[in-house]
Amino acid sequence: MAGLAYLRHPASLAHDAGSRHPERPERILAIERALAQRGWLGARKLDAPLAERSLITAVHSRQHLEMIEALCARGGGAVDADTVAGPGTFDAAMHAAGGAAKMVDILLSGEATAGFAGLRPPGHHAESERAMGFCFFNNVAVAARRALDAHGARRVVVFDWDVHHGNGTNDIFHASANVLYVSVHQSPLYPGTGQETDIGRGRGEGYTINLPVAPGAGDATWCSLTEHVVAPIVGAWQPDLILISAGYDAHRDDPLADCIVSDQGYAQMAGSMRRAADDLGVPVGVVLEGGYELAALSRAVVSTLEVMGADAAPLQPNLGVDPLALRAAGRLAGLWPVLAPLTRA
Ligand SMILES: [Zn+2]
Numbered sequence: 001m002a003g004l005a006y007l008r009h010p011a012s013l014a015h016d017a018g019s020r021h022p023e024r025p026e027r028i029l030a031i032e033r034a035l036a037q038r039g040w041l042g043a044r045k046l047d048a049p050l051a052e053r054s055l056i057t058a059v060h061s062r063q064h065l066e067m068i069e070a071l072c073a074r075g076g077g078a079v080d081a082d083t084v085a086g087p088g089t090f091d092a093a094m095h096a097a098g099g100a101a102k103m104v105d106i107l108l109s110g111e112a113t114a115g116f117a118g119l120r121p122p123g124h125h126a127e128s129e130r131a132m133g134f135c136f137f138n139n140v141a142v143a144a145r146r147a148l149d150a151h152g153a154r155r156v157v158v159f160d161w162d163v164h165h166g167n168g169t170n171d172i173f174h175a176s177a178n179v180l181y182v183s184v185h186q187s188p189l190y191p192g193t194g195q196e197t198d199i200g201r202g203r204g205e206g207y208t209i210n211l212p213v214a215p216g217a218g219d220a221t222w223c224s225l226t227e228h229v230v231a232p233i234v235g236a237w238q239p240d241l242i243l244i245s246a247g248y249d250a251h252r253d254d255p256l257a258d259c260i261v262s263d264q265g266y267a268q269m270a271g272s273m274r275r276a277a278d279d280l281g282v283p284v285g286v287v288l289e290g291g292y293e294l295a296a297l298s299r300a301v302v303s304t305l306e307v308m309g310a311d312a313a314p315l316q317p318n319l320g321v322d323p324l325a326l327r328a329a330g331r332l333a334g335l336w337p338v339l340a341p342l343t344r345a
Helices: 024-038 051-059 062-073 089-108 139-151 168-174 221-238 263-280 294-310 323-332 337-343
Strands: 004-008 044-047 114-117 157-162 178-186 210-213 243-247 283-289
Touching: 004 024, 004 089, 004 294, 024 263, 024 294, 051 062, 051 089, 051 139, 062 089, 062 283, 089 114, 089 139, 089 283, 139 157, 139 168, 139 243, 139 283, 157 221, 168 178, 178 221, 210 221, 210 263, 210 323, 221 263, 221 323, 221 337, 243 263, 263 283, 283 294, 323 337
Parallel strands: 004 044, 004 114, 114 283, 157 178, 157 243, 178 210, 243 283
Antiparallel strands: none
16 A cells, blocks of 8 residues: 655654754754645655653663653753753654654554654664764664564664764664664764674674765765665565665755765665665655755755655666775675675676
């Protein structure tokens, strides 16, 4: 059954980290204004519920949950220089995590084939014991855990195309063979993790894939890695669900990093994932992470939803194989034999 679900909640506007903070309520307003002009691209709009506390403690310690709750109840304060809570932050963060989990419920019960959780604060930097990098609870990790714990999913992919490495998600699933975490990110850049040598540990070895790119990388690199490295791995692994940690801060107009991905580049990356999902017959859920230039952010979210809401995956232009994709294939082909043909191309 086709269909696109969009999770939102007014609580996303109540998290205020200060008027000069780039991760601000206007991000949501800009996205929703752009989507409203396009009739929400046919998406069914749904309220993001508050997360049950057990959803949060499936990936975070109870101490962490209670620390954020108590901090906000006192009126808020800085967790670190970048990560500032206000009185409305706990409520916003609980809806952001709850919305990501609800999206998974909708997707894995067959009520929609694609979903977008358009909520804030973002999540991928949040570690099990620590808020950081504008993030309090790891929304996409909560979503992946929900798929495993409540829906009997055996394999979940989290593809993180935020320009920053998702250190929190990387760590939470570092030793898991049930969640494949794949990140394309600029390096060097905050938070400094995500070296290509980090491939997971223990049973999770091989199920963490880090694909750092240099400052200045654009569509040729980002889309080629997605199409020629990430999509084949996803296809070979046959997950029950594909989640995208969708930051839009690799955009050429974004002020926080130095990559130059275009609106069309996001459509192409979304297209690669949509086709992988369609080929497997599994749903795809998109969770908003970063993206700080309001016009670019809202256009790129529209581009993503155009692809996710379309009746069929778009035909992909013939994407060349970027040298970085070739190198990644060579490095990963031992763990992921599906990449071997690329190394012989
Ligand atoms: Zn980011």
